[in-house]
Amino acid sequence: DAKTTQPPSMDCAEGRAANLPCNHSTISGNEYVYWYRQIHSQGPQYIIHGLKNNETNEMASLIITEDRKSSTLILPHATLRDTAVYYCIVRVPSGGSGNTGKLIFGQGTTLQVKP
Amino acid sequence: DGGITQSPKYLFRKEGQNVTLSCEQNLNHDAMYWYRQDPGQGLRLIYYSQIVNDFQKGDIAEGYSVSREKKESFPLTVTSAQKNPTAFYLCASSIAGIYNEQFFGPGTRLTVL
Numbered sequence: 001d002a003k004t005t006q007p008p009s010m011d012c013a014e015g016r017a018a019n020l021p022c023n024h025s026t027i028s029g030n031e032y033v034y035w036y037r038q039i040h041s042q043g044p045q046y047i048i049h050g051l052k053n054n055e056t057n058e059m060a061s062l063i064i065t066e067d068r069k070s071s072t073l074i075l076p077h078a079t080l081r082d083t084a085v086y087y088c089i090v091r092v093p094s095g096g097s098g099n100t101g102k103l104i105f106g107q108g109t110t111l112q113v114k115p
Numbered sequence: 116d117g118g119i120t121q122s123p124k125y126l127f128r129k130e131g132q133n134v135t136l137s138c139e140q141n142l143n144h145d146a147m148y149w150y151r152q153d154p155g156q157g158l159r160l161i162y163y164s165q166i167v168n169d170f171q172k173g174d175i176a177e178g179y180s181v182s183r184e185k186k187e188s189f190p191l192t193v194t195s196a197q198k199n200p201t202a203f204y205l206c207a208s209s210i211a212g213i214y215n216e217q218f219f220g221p222g223t224r225l226t227v228l
Contacts, residue, residue, distance in 0.1 A: 034216070043119075043205050043219030044158070087157065102148065102173060103217060105157025 003027070003090045006109045012082075014115050018075040022088030025069040032091045033064060034103070035073045037084040044087065044105075047073065078113045085110050118142065119220035121206050126225045128193075128200075136191045136223045138206030144218070145211035147189035151175060152203040152222075161204075164189055165211060193225065201227045 005023040012018040024033060032051050036044040048055055048062045050071070055062045061074040075082055087108040119140040128134045138147065146165050150158035160173030164183040178197025183189050189208075193200045203224050207217040 041203070041222070041224070043207070043222050046216040046218070049216065102160040102163065103150075103158065105159075107155070107157055 003104065004088045004106055006086075006088050006106060008107065009110045009112070011112050011114055012075075012078045014080060014113055015077055018078040018082065018111055018113070020073040020075075020086050020088075020109050020111065021070065022073070023070045024088070024090050027068050027090050033062065033068075033071050034089040034091050035060070035062065036087045036089065036103070036105075037082075038087065038108070039084045047086075049091070078111075080113050080115065083111060083113045119206060119208055119218055121204075121220040121223050123223060124221065126223055128225065128227055130227055131195045133192055133194050134200075134225065136193065136204055136206075136225070138189045138191065138220060139187055140189075140206075140208045140218075140220075141187060142208055142218065143186070144208035145186070146209045147183070148207040148209075148217065149173075149179075149181065149189070149191045150205045150207065152205060158205060161191065200225055 032049050034049040035047040038044040048057055048060050050062045050064055064071045085108040087105050089103050122137045148163045149161040151161055152158050159175050161179050162173050162181040164170035167183055167186050170181050170183050178194055180192045203222050205222045206220045209215045209217045
């Protein structure tokens with residue numbers, strides 16, 4: 001079962017910031033939070049990941065609460081091409097016996113960016 | 116261009132036939148993965164391989180088989196033993212090690228007629 005909870009859908013106006021929340025209240029101390037997105041009928045695309053500090057890259061920012069029980073993915077200026085399903089994933093560490101590095105996907109949040 | 120390729124994009128098979136899905140990567144990644152996605156659902160892990168000539172079952176391996184004879188290639192065979200094979204199949208790869216992000220191919224949509 002997925003270890004995260006996300007709203008099933010959200011709308012955002014083009015050019016505005018999209019804030020996608022994620023709850024992961026059972027996260028362990030060594031588990032990272034990963035975000036991927038999937039545009040219809042394509043493979044998922046990595047966006048960003050973090051442990052406990054806020055992170056920013058060219059695609060998005062990730063804000064993780066101090067208790068690490070929730071996080072928010074921010075797309076600062078959403079475009080129509082950002083319409084996709086966004087997955088928040090708590091990453092099972094890879095390496096070592098029995099660890100696969102697998103990604104446990106929930107159902108994600110469908111973000112619809114509207115003109 | 117570096118990346119992961121999957122072929123074919125669409126595949127149709129008759130019930131009872133085996134079919135092999137191709138996955139090739141030129142990213143020099145050690146680890147490769149196969150996932151299955153059903154409509155409106157997230158991805159589920161079928162098989163994974165951390166190194167050449169070695170692979171392990173994921174969460175839903177029954178009815179599937181894989182091989183990893185080359186670093187670049189990780190083909191998936193959907194056998195007749197798979198009860199509900201119609202799905203979207205995704206291959207991914209990553210650098211070996213903890214917390215490295217996975218890069219996904221474009222996927223193969225398999226339909227059993």
